[in-house]
Amino acid sequence: MRYARVSVGGRAVWGVVGEQDIALLSDSPIEATRRQPHSENGQTPGENPPDAIGTIPRATAVWLPPVVPPVFYAVGMNYARHIAHAGATTPDRPEVGYRANNALTGHGSAIVRPAEVEGRFEAEPELVAVIGRTVRRATREEARKSVFGWTIGNDVSARTWQHQDRTFWRAKNSDTFKPMGPWIETDVDALAQTTTLRVNGEVRAEFPTGDMVFDPFDHIVEITRHITLHPGDVLWMGAESACRIEPGDTVDIEISGIGVLSNPVHLEGNRA
Secondary structure (H helix, E strand, C coil): CEEEEEEECCEEEEEEECCCEEEEECCCHHHHHHHCCHHHHCCCCCCCCCCEEEEEEHHHCCEECCCCCCCEEECCCCCHHHHHHHCCCCCCCCCCEECCHHHEECCCCCEEECCCCCCCEEECEEEEEEECCCECCCCHHHHHHHEEEEEEEECCEEHHHHHHCCCCCCCCCCCCCEEEEEEEECCCCHHHCEEEEEECCEEEEEEECCCCCCCHHHHHHHHCCCCCECCCCEEECCCCCCEECCCCCEEEEEECCCEEEEEEEEECCCCC
């Protein structure tokens, strides 16, 4: 099942994505899961979606981020090649940081480079796990069951700001710096896929999605030792490599079995 959030009449509406149409839903499937705990009914996330309330053509959809997370978690160095390129030390346990919801934007929307940004402006293709149930002190099996589905993220960074500031507050969290989408896929072995990054149709990076130091379930187990995860939380899993992007480019991130997240790059104040 592919769940998306689209703009209909100026409001956000959930839908099930088909080949030609999107069946609009009366409610969020993640919220429906929250109201029907697994401990009570034994259902799997996405198994019993809300009622359909109409359809729109997929070709005309205005895509929103497929979920606005209560908490936005992000993994840093999680692929051996990225770690080696950065001259960093391989982590000995899973760790996460945080990102800001204001940075989220949807499939097809522009990544806006602020006019004052100079130097390297880069994209990183990432697998994103969407949490579907409340979980604390999870076993690995419970961690697997806690994932509602998978989507795609583009971790855009302004590297000069990243090196100038004590935190990543603007380098990674500026408006539009975190495209996510186009939908949540609930029926895929995400770690068996291939991630491909293209700029203007040219392949700039390609790697096995699951070739991570610590996989999503390792991170969920570690996080929930200390922090409760809730339905709708997201966990971005890091990238093997990054590539430079410029205004006028179009960035496509494909994860086989999930879909393609595509965004144009604009300069602030311009359309290209």
